[in-house]
Each structure stands twice: as structure tokens, then as C-alpha cells.
Ligand SMILES: Cc1ncc(C[n+]2csc(CCOP(=O)(O)OP(=O)(O)O)c2C)c(N)n1
Ligand SMILES: CC(=O)[C@@H](O)[C@H](O)COP(=O)(O)O
């Protein structure tokens with residue numbers, strides 16, 4: 001086994017070029033076997049096996065810097081840089097991260113998780129290199145999906161202007177998570193697929209070489225002819241016009257051809273873009289045939305059949321959202337769903353089948369999506385901005401400047417709110433309460449269960465006074481009875497879900513179930529929790545808050561969101577503004593640090609968001625030890 005000889009890239013370089021395809025197959029088998037147990041981003045990584053081997057073969061990491069865009073396709077890089085033995089812990093608590101991770105290896109020079117940052121980072125590293133007078137290579141590896149991200153264009157524009165020596169490898173597999181979209185995608189497809197186009201390109205390039213350099217008036221005409229011919233057929237002219245030398249397209253599974261291309265690129269002055277054509281899921285038939293499904297597998301699978309061992313249990317909040325949106329879409333033709341490249345993850349595939357012209361996938365373009373929704377709303381449509389909490393961070397200014405300031409009647413369906421588990425710190429949906437609730441005109445809701453989510457969706461549809469958002473977790477639903485008829489919930493109204501003369505717990509979302517579990521335990525102590533569902537994070541239910549203050553009992557605000565600036569903060573601010581002091585209020589939320597990958601259960605335990613901790617807090621308060629525990633600060 002060649003793979004067992006590879007502990008770092010130096011070992012790789014000891015192999016002969018003709019051994020590399022053998023190594024590639026061993027890496028492929030390793031990935032298929034390991035991920036059949038752990039799950040992970042299988043298809044993206046199967047697509048970059050040869051590319052990553054060739055990269056490490058031609059260049060010298062970590063002196064030469066490899067920047068993987070998104071970083072979900074860096075498993076091969078991790079295998080080649082001494083982390084093969086950690087793959088049994090992939091994406092598990094305190095285990096190997098599923099993305100590039102600086103504290104794992106000196107070869108991991110740039111972290112991501114969110115898309116389209118690699119080119120900007122590469123420009124920064126090239127600029128620093130030149131200012132320091134160093135001469136290492138800077139190589140960004142970006143996919144065709146990530147290239148639809150606005151940041152990538154900002155960087156291309158700047159790189160092409162500055163003309164720093166650097167290399168961009170465009171890994172073009174025609175897929176984002178879903179089939180890729182956009183004009184650049186169409187352009188790449190033309191380069192990729194039109195054999196005549198490519199043949200014509202060679203003929204024209206030969207012709208261009210034959211046109212002698214001549215002087216005089218004719219010279220300009222000939223130059224213009226050459227440019228227009230080049231424009232017509234030479235592939236990559238888009239990138240050439242942006243100041244890059246374009247090389248390709250190159251077969252991304254031919255290691256020798258890749259080495260040749262990377263060696264050629266190495267001799268180019270200025271920025272060079274190597275267009276590599278790959279197959280997402282290469283080498284594993286189920287993943288090749290459906291790279292959409294195999295982009296990321298959360299469950300184990302049977303290698304032979306490709307059967308994913310589905311997690312049994314209730315539908316997810318995403319499933320309920322998708323189904324309910326179809327029901328509402330039937331009733332109201334104004335509803336338009338907009339997703340930034342996540343139709344599957346956001347539960348919109350069936351909605352798109354039912355209403356093909358009312359589900360818009362804009363590519364990885366959260367900012368564009370938000371502003372487009374504002375305009376849709378202002379023109380009388382009912383846009384649903386369906387977005388993961390974490391990716392919505394990209395659109396903060398568009399939410400403030402274009403949606404809320406203009407009071408556009410946009411509905412936000414914020415998925416993956418709270419901990420997300422295996423994707424870890426780059427994907428946790430824990431900041432959106434803090435960055436949404438302070439924006440004027442915003443209404444922000446979170447349901448305690450799937451039935452309330454459906455009513456919230458109806459509430460949002462009937463609400464015409466500006467932006468309104470509902471957020472829900474990545475998890476399965478509790479499994480409650482669904483009401484047939486959906487009725488709007490009065491804006492700003494909380495509900496008491498459990499009456500009790502004991503401590504008051506103001507909880508939101510899945511923390512309601514946690515509080516109920518603690519209440520059942522405490523009942524045995526003769527302590528009866530009063531649990532309030534703070535289903536409107538904005539506006540608060542001020543009447544309820546004033547009433548609760550009168551009880552003057554221990555009060556705990558419990559939320560799966562960052563302590564700073566979320567619901568707990570809002571409650572404290574409210575009482576302070578009312579001049580109500582002396583209340584025993586404590587917050588149970590997420591402390592001021594990033595929470596790494598693992599299961600959601602691991603993550604909740606790490607930050608004490610559990611029924612046991614709530615019970616402990618109440619009991620110790622009763623025993624006179626106020627605020628019995630605080631977060632393990634920066635553990
Ligand atoms: C800002 C942002 N939006 C959405 C995503 C979700 N996402 C992760 S990978 C991916 C597709 C990336 O496609 P591509 O760059 O072509 O890589 P491939 O998986 O095809 O190798 C998307 C949309 C993200 N990581 N970041
Ligand atoms: C790499 C990336 O950002 C996506 O693949 C993300 O991992 C999808 O998350 P879900 O699995 O929650 O849809």
C-alpha cells in the first residue's frame with residue numbers, strides 16, 4: 001500500500017509519477033470506507049483526489065500556501081499531511097474537523113466553512129509575501145459553486161488589477177451542492193463541453209501564431225482581428241480579460257496532466273487560473289450518479305449498495321417548513337421562495353417541483369438574495385428568503401439597508417438556527433438573534449414545535465407591516481399534533497406553557513423541551529417551574545414581562561443562542577429601561593466563544609444548556625447559592 005508510506009508531502013514526492021494513479025485509487029478507497037462509518041462530504045473529496053495529490057507533488061506545503069475554498073474538500077489534503085489515522089473521529093466531538101483547521105496542522109494555512117473567501121485570503125497572503133520579500137507560492141483552490149459567491153468576484157477584480165504572482169485552481173465539477181447556476185456556470189459549461197469549441201480554439205491559436213507581427217497602419221487592424229478571434233474561441237477569455245493567464249481546461253483526474261499544468265502555471269508571471277474539470281463523487285458510482293445527495297452524508301452508508309442508513313424518527317423542521325410552504329403557495333400566488341444555493345438543505349425541492357417559476361436559486365449569493373427579496377416585496381410579491389442562520393451573516397447590511405430600512409415585507413425562513421452539530425463552529429446558527437433583534441422594523445419569531453412553526457408561517461404571510469422572520473433548528477421536530485387550520489399568532493405574544501409557583505423559565509425554541517424535562521424532575525422536589533414560551537424574540541411580550549416581574553421569583557432565560565445580545569439581553573434591557581431592579585434573573589445561553597464540531601448533544605452539554613444544569617441551578621438557588629455556576633469561561 002503506497003498510502004501507508006505517506007506521512008507527509010515529502011513522502012509523496014518520493015513516489016514516481018506513474019505510481020500516483022495507484023495512490024489516488026488507494027486514497028479513494030480510504031475515503032469511501034472511512035466515510036461509510038463517519039459520514040461527511042464524500043462527493044466533493046472524491047472529486048479532488050488527483051488534484052490534491054498533484055498539488056502536493058508539485059509544490060511545497062506549508063511554505064507554499066494552499067487555500068481550500070469552503071474547505072469541505074480538504075480530506076485528501078489531510079490524508080497527505082499526516083492525519084490519516086484521525087479519520088475515525090471525523091467531525092466528532094474533539095475529533096478531526098471536517099474543514100481546514102489551523103490548530104490541526106501547519107499545512108492548514110486558511111480556515112473556511114463559508115464559501116468564496118479563498119481568493120481574498122490568497123491575495124492577502126501574496127501581498128504579505130511580497131511586502132516581506134519572500135517568494136513562496138500562493139495557491140487558492142476554488143470550486144465552480146464557490147465562484148458564484150460575490151466575494152470571489154471582488155477578489156478576482158482586485159487580483160487582476162494588482163497582478164500578484166499567485167495561482168487559482170478552479171475545480172469545475174458543474175455542481176454546487178445542487179446543480180450549479182448562473183451565467184459564469186453557463187460560460188464554464190461552454191468551455192467544458194463544446195468539443196468543436198475547443199477544436200476551433202486550437203486552430204485559431206495556431207492561426208494567431210502564424211499572423212506575422214507587422215508594422216504600420218495594418219498592425220492595429222491585425223491586433224484587433226487577433227483579439228476578436230481570441231474572444232470568439234479561446235477558452236477562458238473571461239479570466240484573461242480580468243488579468244489572469246488562463247490555462248485549461250485540464251482533466252482533473254489525470255495526475256500527469258495536472259502536474260504538467262501546475263508546472264506550466266509555476267512559470268507564469270502574475271496571476272494564473274488553471275481550469276480543472278472534475279467529476280464530483282469520482283470513483284464511487286452512487287456518488288457520481290447523484291453528487292447532490294452525496295455532497296454531504298450525515299449518516300453511515302452501505303458501501304456496496306450505497307444505501308444510506310437513514311436516521312429513524314420524526315420529520316425535521318425543514319421538512320415541515322417545505323411542506324407548509326407548498327400549502328401556503330397554493331393559497332397565495334404572491335409567494336416566491338429565494339435560496340442562496342441551498343434548495344435541498346432548505347427544503348425547497350418539492351416547492352420548486354410544484355411552482356418551478358417561484359423558487360429562485362441565486363447561487364452562493366446571500367447578499368444579492370436579500371436585496372432582491374426587498375425589491376420583490378416592494379413590488380407586491382411575498383418573498384420568502386430561505387437561508388441558513390450562519391450563511392445569513394453574509395447579508396447583514398442588506399437586511400439593515402435594503403430590507404428593514406425600507407420596511408420591505410420580506411419573510412425570512414431562517415434554518416439551522418442553534419447548534420448544527422458536525423459542521424461545527426463555522427456553521428453554528430447562534431448569532432442571528434443578536435444581529436437581527438436590534439434592527440428597527442424587524443419581527444423575529446421562533447416556534448416551540450412544528451405545529452407552532454406552521455402557525456408562524458401563516459402569521460408571516462398575513463403580516464404586511466414589514467420584515468418578519470421565523471427561525472428553526474436543524475433537528476427533528478418534537479412530534480406534536482398538527483392543526484389543520486393555520487391562524488396568525490398575535491404579534492409580540494408569549495404563552496405560558498406550564499403554570500407553576502416556582503422559578504420562572506423564559507425559554508425559546510428547543511429550550512422549551514429542555515425546560516419541561518427539568519420541570520418534571522423538579523416536581524419531585526416540590527418545585528413547580530413556570531415556563532414561558534418567548535416565541536417572539538422581537539417584539540417582546542412586555543405585558544407578560546411586567547407581570548412576571550411582580551412575582552419577584554428566580555427567573556432564568558434559556559436560549560440556544562449567544563449570551564451577548566440575544567433574548568436574555570433583551571429581557572435585561574427591558575427591565576432596566578422600565579427601572580425595575582433587584583430581580584433575580586440569570587441567563588442560560590452560549591458563552592463568548594466558538595463551539596467546535598461534535599453532536600448537538602455534545603455542544604449543548606459543553607455550554608450547560610441541559611435539563612440537569614437547569615435543575616442544578618434551581619436547586620442551588622433554593623439552597624441559597626445564588627447563580628450556582630457560570631460558564632466555564634474560555635475552557
Ligand atoms: C456563504 C456560504 N453559502 C453557502 C454555503 C453552503 N455550501 C457549502 S459547499 C457549497 C457548494 C460549493 O460548490 P463548489 O465550490 O463547486 O464545491 P464542490 O462541492 O462542488 O466541490 C455550498 C453552497 C457555504 N458553505 N457558504
Ligand atoms: C459545506 C457546507 O457548508 C454545506 O455542505 C453544509 O455542510 C450543509 O449543511 P447541512 O448538512 O446542515 O445541510
Ligand SMILES: [Mg+2]
Nearest residue numbers: 143144145175
Ligand atoms: Mg462544484
